[in-house]
Every structure is written in C-alpha cells, then in structure tokens.
Amino acid sequence: MIGTIDINKAYMDLLTSLPNEDKLDIISRLVKSMRLTVASKAKTEDLFAGFSSDWGEGMSTEEYADMLRCENISTARTVDDW
Secondary structure (H helix, E strand, C coil): CCCCCCHHHHHHHHHHCCCHHHHHHHHHHHHHHHHHHHHHHCCCCCCCHHHCCCCCCCCCHHHHHHHHHHCCCCCCCCCCCC
C-alpha cells in the first residue's frame, strides 16, 4: 500500500546510526518502563481475606493478628520440654 510506514523499521533505521552508549541508555529506559508497567499490574492479595467474615467481625487480618498478639501478655505459661 502506498503511504504506509512500518514504524518498527523506521525506529530500527534511526537506532542503527546511534552510538552504542545511546543504544544502551535507550535499552535501560525501555526496561525500566516495562518494569513499572508490570509492577503496577501486580496486586498484592491478602490470602486470608476470604476468612475475614469467619472471625474478627470485619477486621482486617493485620488488625486481627495484632489483637491476638496483644491479648494475654500478662499471663505467661510455662511449657515443659518433652
């Protein structure tokens, strides 16, 4: 077709004339931009979120764990060796 441009070929033609230092700089910038894209898509998922309705009356798992850690601190128990 007349008037169509292959953008990848045009970029490669332009890049071939650059010095290696500039090519390496472009590569590192592209990799950084791809990492940002991948990192933004990755979601940290609370594995125990499905159990939140089972206990804790709507508390997050972090809040529930903190509550368990803080309770019964004053009453230490002795555990015998086997």
